[in-house]
Amino acid sequence: xxxxxxxxxxxxxxxxxxxxxxxxxxxxxxxxxxxxxxxxxxxxxxxxxxxxxxxxxxxxxxxxxxxxxxxxxxxxxxxxxxxxxxxxxxxxxxxxxxxxxxxxxxxxxxxxxxxxxxxxxxxxxxxxxxxxxxxxxxxxxxxxxxxxxxxxxxxxxxxxxxxxxxxxxxxxxxxxxxxxxxxxxxxxxxxxxxxxxxxxxxxxxxxxxxxxxxxxxxxxxxxxxxxxxxxxxxxxxxxxxxxxxxxxxxxxxxxxxxxxxxxxxxxxxxxxxxxxxxxxxxxxxxxxxxxxxxxxxxxxxxxxxxxxxxxxxxxxxxxxxxxxxxxxxxxxxxxxxxxxxxxxxxxxxxxxxxxxxxxxxxxxxxxxxxxxxxxxxxxxxxxxxxxxxxxxxxxxxxxxxxxxxxxxxxxxxxxxxxxxxxxxxxxxxxxxxxxxxxxxxxxxxxxxxxxxxxxxxxxxxxxxxxxxxxxxxxxxxxxxxxxxxxxxxxxxxxxxxxxxx
Amino acid sequence: xxxxxxxxxxxxxxxxxxxxxxxxxxxxxxxxxxxxxxxxxxxxxxxxxxxxxxxxxxxxxxxxxxxxxxxxxxxxxxxxxxxxxxxxxxxxxxxxxxxxxxxxxxxxxxxxxxxxxxxxxxxxxxxxxxxxxxxxxxxxxxxxxxxxxxxxxxxxxxxxxxxxxxxxxxxxxxxxxxxxxxxxxxxxxxxxxxxxxxxxxxxxxxxxxxxxxxxxxxxxxxxxxxxxxxxxxxxxxxxxxxxxxxxxxxxxxxxxxxxxxxxxxxxxxxxxxxxxxxxxxxxxxxxxxxxxxxxxxxxxxxxxxxxxxxxxxxxxxxxxxxxxxxxxxxxxxxxxxxx
Numbered sequence: 001x002x003x004x005x006x007x008x009x010x011x012x013x014x015x016x017x018x019x020x021x022x023x024x025x026x027x028x029x030x031x032x033x034x035x036x037x038x039x040x041x042x043x044x045x046x047x048x049x050x051x052x053x054x055x056x057x058x059x060x061x062x063x064x065x066x067x068x069x070x071x072x073x074x075x076x077x078x079x080x081x082x083x084x085x086x087x088x089x090x091x092x093x094x095x096x097x098x099x100x101x102x103x104x105x106x107x108x109x110x111x112x113x114x115x116x117x118x119x120x121x122x123x124x125x126x127x128x129x130x131x132x133x134x135x136x137x138x139x140x141x142x143x144x145x146x147x148x149x150x151x152x153x154x155x156x157x158x159x160x161x162x163x164x165x166x167x168x169x170x171x172x173x174x175x176x177x178x179x180x181x182x183x184x185x186x187x188x189x190x191x192x193x194x195x196x197x198x199x200x201x202x203x204x205x206x207x208x209x210x211x212x213x214x215x216x217x218x219x220x221x222x223x224x225x226x227x228x229x230x231x232x233x234x235x236x237x238x239x240x241x242x243x244x245x246x247x248x249x250x251x252x253x254x255x256x257x258x259x260x261x262x263x264x265x266x267x268x269x270x271x272x273x274x275x276x277x278x279x280x281x282x283x284x285x286x287x288x289x290x291x292x293x294x295x296x297x298x299x300x301x302x303x304x305x306x307x308x309x310x311x312x313x314x315x316x317x318x319x320x321x322x323x324x325x326x327x328x329x330x331x332x333x334x335x336x337x338x339x340x341x342x343x344x345x346x347x348x349x350x351x352x353x354x355x356x357x358x359x360x361x362x363x364x365x366x367x368x369x370x371x372x373x374x375x376x377x378x379x380x381x382x383x384x385x386x387x388x389x390x391x392x393x394x395x396x397x398x399x400x401x402x403x404x405x406x407x408x409x410x411x412x413x414x415x416x417x418x419x420x421x422x423x424x425x426x427x428x429x430x431x432x433x434x435x436x437x438x439x440x441x442x443x444x445x446x447x448x449x450x451x452x453x454x455x456x457x458x459x460x461x462x463x464x465x466x467x468x469x470x471x472x473x474x475x476x477x478x479x480x481x482x483x484x485x486x487x488x489x490x491x492x493x494x495x496x497x498x499x500x501x
Numbered sequence: 502x503x504x505x506x507x508x509x510x511x512x513x514x515x516x517x518x519x520x521x522x523x524x525x526x527x528x529x530x531x532x533x534x535x536x537x538x539x540x541x542x543x544x545x546x547x548x549x550x551x552x553x554x555x556x557x558x559x560x561x562x563x564x565x566x567x568x569x570x571x572x573x574x575x576x577x578x579x580x581x582x583x584x585x586x587x588x589x590x591x592x593x594x595x596x597x598x599x600x601x602x603x604x605x606x607x608x609x610x611x612x613x614x615x616x617x618x619x620x621x622x623x624x625x626x627x628x629x630x631x632x633x634x635x636x637x638x639x640x641x642x643x644x645x646x647x648x649x650x651x652x653x654x655x656x657x658x659x660x661x662x663x664x665x666x667x668x669x670x671x672x673x674x675x676x677x678x679x680x681x682x683x684x685x686x687x688x689x690x691x692x693x694x695x696x697x698x699x700x701x702x703x704x705x706x707x708x709x710x711x712x713x714x715x716x717x718x719x720x721x722x723x724x725x726x727x728x729x730x731x732x733x734x735x736x737x738x739x740x741x742x743x744x745x746x747x748x749x750x751x752x753x754x755x756x757x758x759x760x761x762x763x764x765x766x767x768x769x770x771x772x773x774x775x776x777x778x779x780x781x782x783x784x785x786x787x788x789x790x791x792x793x794x795x796x797x798x799x800x801x802x803x804x805x806x807x808x809x810x811x812x813x814x815x816x817x818x819x820x821x822x823x824x825x826x827x828x829x830x831x832x833x834x835x836x837x838x839x840x
Contacts, residue, residue: 069705070703070704086697086704087700088693088696088700089696090692090695091689091692091696099693099704099706100695100704100705100706101686101705102689107715110681110685110686110687111684112685112686112689112768114684117596
């Protein structure tokens with residue numbers, strides 16, 4: 001189907017791809033894995049015509065393939081399903097499918113053949129079992145449904161090769177399942193796929209072949225059956241990570257850092273009660289939509305709280321604004337760092353210093369002391385092990401996902417929080433950066449900070465927490481201590497829909 | 502985690518805010534003055550609306566791409582000044598009109614070159630060309646008013662199929678614009694560009710060309726608006742067209758077009774907004790209200806329209822907020838617990 005032969009690409013003298021070669025056979029699904037910065041996106045940008053390779057060539061069904069623009073890729077029947085979807089919410093599903101090239105009703109008229117695009121769209125929607133009409137506005141669809149629209153778009157151009165780039169990050173468990181079912185169907189039709197994901201178990205389940213990239217080179221290329229998880233991780237990282245989850249030697253202290261009693265909010269949370277001790281790492285498990293993230297927003301004061309008490313070191317937080325809660329020592333790392341956690345255009349240093357800015361103010365007018373803030377940012381950079389190649393003045397958007405997450409962590413650490421709420425600490429970041437983030441969480445706990453970790457990855461919670469709360473439908477259904485950690489028990493509590501409440 | 506699919510009545514009313522506002526204004530004036538509902542007055546309102554309305558239609562194209570054109574008033578003035586010079590210099594009416602329309606299109610193209618090729622913000626570019634055009638026109642007319650010959654007035658008073666020519670031109674512009682925006686690939690791509698420029702580029706849309714064309718269309722509409730305005734009062738004064746860009750923006754926004762791009766429509770939206778502004782003017786005139794109060798009342802209505810839109814957006818946001826579980830009626834769950 002498609003073959004990469006010795007693809008090389010460099011930016012400003014830094015080689016990002018060092019002669020990448022592999023092939024995708026017709027009807028085959030290839031998993032592409034590697035740490036952030038391994039060169040996956042660059043390679044896919046070359047395939048999509050957004051970038052031109054410095055050397056090497058691509059062959060499509062044996063013919064040389066040299067795309068100069070996304071249009072060329074489309075003509076070659078190659079479609080991309082990106083992590084950030086490229087749809088227009090203000091247009092209908094049908095219009096979104098044909099926005100790049102509408103069929104005309106007659107060659108001498110400038111009008112769109114609306115009947116034709118409606119019919120074709122209805123057909124595709126039926127095929128994907130999406131229960132909407134072609135005129136439905138895309139903004140009314142959920143993230144998972146929009147992704148299906150992207151797939152419909154790929155089918156509309158009769159794609160022979162579809163690239164999925166981290167497709168499951170914004171999907172619920174059910175939507176992910178549906179996506180995988182549809183991928184199986186595509187495969188039956190003989191469509192080739194490249195599947196890029198940090199979720200290695202998904203890659204193992206879905207793919208025939210797995211290609212592992214490290215530092216711009218292929219370090220592994222084998223059938224999925226010959227690449228068990230540990231081997232894949234070892235290849236990605238270049239060393240055996242014996243322990244993804246670093247050991248923590250400190251135990252939680254006696255004092256209670258965060259005391260939550262009977263917190264309720266109509267339609268969102270019901271009678272949430274728990275205590276977070278100093279130096280404790282407390283996990284919150286639950287499916288997407290179980291109320292995990294909503295609970296965090298309530299605790300931080302972003303959403304209203306109708307009943308119950310929230311106390312930080314004995315101080316009542318109810319009714320305080322997020323700003324006042326930050327002053328009292330609360331920190332909150334949101335699940336969506338792109339939208340909520342970072343100013344992507346601003347410099348690393350400015351982002352890091354943002355929350356703690358009042359601490360660096362001095363003098364009569366409260367001007368920010370550059371010197372103080374610089375020094376503090378420098379210390380924290382070292383603490384979070386931010387990549388040394390990044391300059392303080394560099395915009396955050398130029399960093400990889402893992403390093404971006406470190407900047408967000410740095411931002412909150414500068415404020416020396418007493419309680420740190422972390423929502424999805426390792427979403428979309430690579431194994432190496434994950435390890436760093438876990439290490440930082442341990443360090444925080446060792447210094448006596450109470451850490452509340454919300455995550456959809458149960459292994460992660462089991463690996464780093466002292467205790468795990470399981471949420472379902474806005475309530476805490478189970479509390480599991482470290483000695484009784486059991487993946488099955490946690491999942492059962494998160495999933496169970498029954499009368500025995 | 503569900504989002505509500507059905508629209509409650511409150512939201513449906515808010516969606517029609519400009520229509521309701523229009524009805525309220527009509528009723529108030531109708532009650533206060535019987536002369537207001539005369540058919541001749543309705544035609545009058547339409548004639549008075551046509552110039553601003555055409556200007557607002559062009560502006561809608563630009564606003565839909567999340568841009569703005571502050572130079573349209575100056576385009577009207579430049580086209581009128583050049584046209585006046587030509588016709589007083591002995592040119593025929595039709596040749597003059599063709600030159601005026603060409604000036605509008607070229608002026609729009611000038612804006613477009615700066616915006617799309619040099620990537621300067623539309624706000625800044627058109628602010629500059631607004632003063633440029635005003636200055637050029639004032640120099641050309643030597644800041645004196647120019648009275649145009651009878652032919653212009655006759656042109657404005659002409660009726661075709663019983664419709665006054667300005668209203669007919671307005672109607673043609675609206676129909677063409679509406680069809681372009683809703684039925685052609687170009688029109689739908691305008692909405693895509695306004696919603697997300699980057700995604701539009703990735704979808705293979707020639708975004709530069711789309712942006713170029715909307716400014717040309719806007720400039721062209723400004724020239725048409727200038728011609729229609731001259732046909733009603735055939736004199737080019739130094740203040741001709743001054744500040745009309747704000748009337749045009751107000752009309753489009755009143756009609757529900759978003760300044761952030763991607764949302765809005767020429768029909769009924771912008772047309773309704775333009776007619777509404779003119780209706781208020783006309784009604785106040787009939788009621789003999791102190792002219793100094795006109796701007797206050799007009800701005801009050803615009804403020805209410807924008808306020809309603811903000812309330813609508815907030816309501817939408819609240820309705821779309823995530824729900825984790827469906828809240829049972831309090832007594833019902835109490836019963837269940839006691840069982």
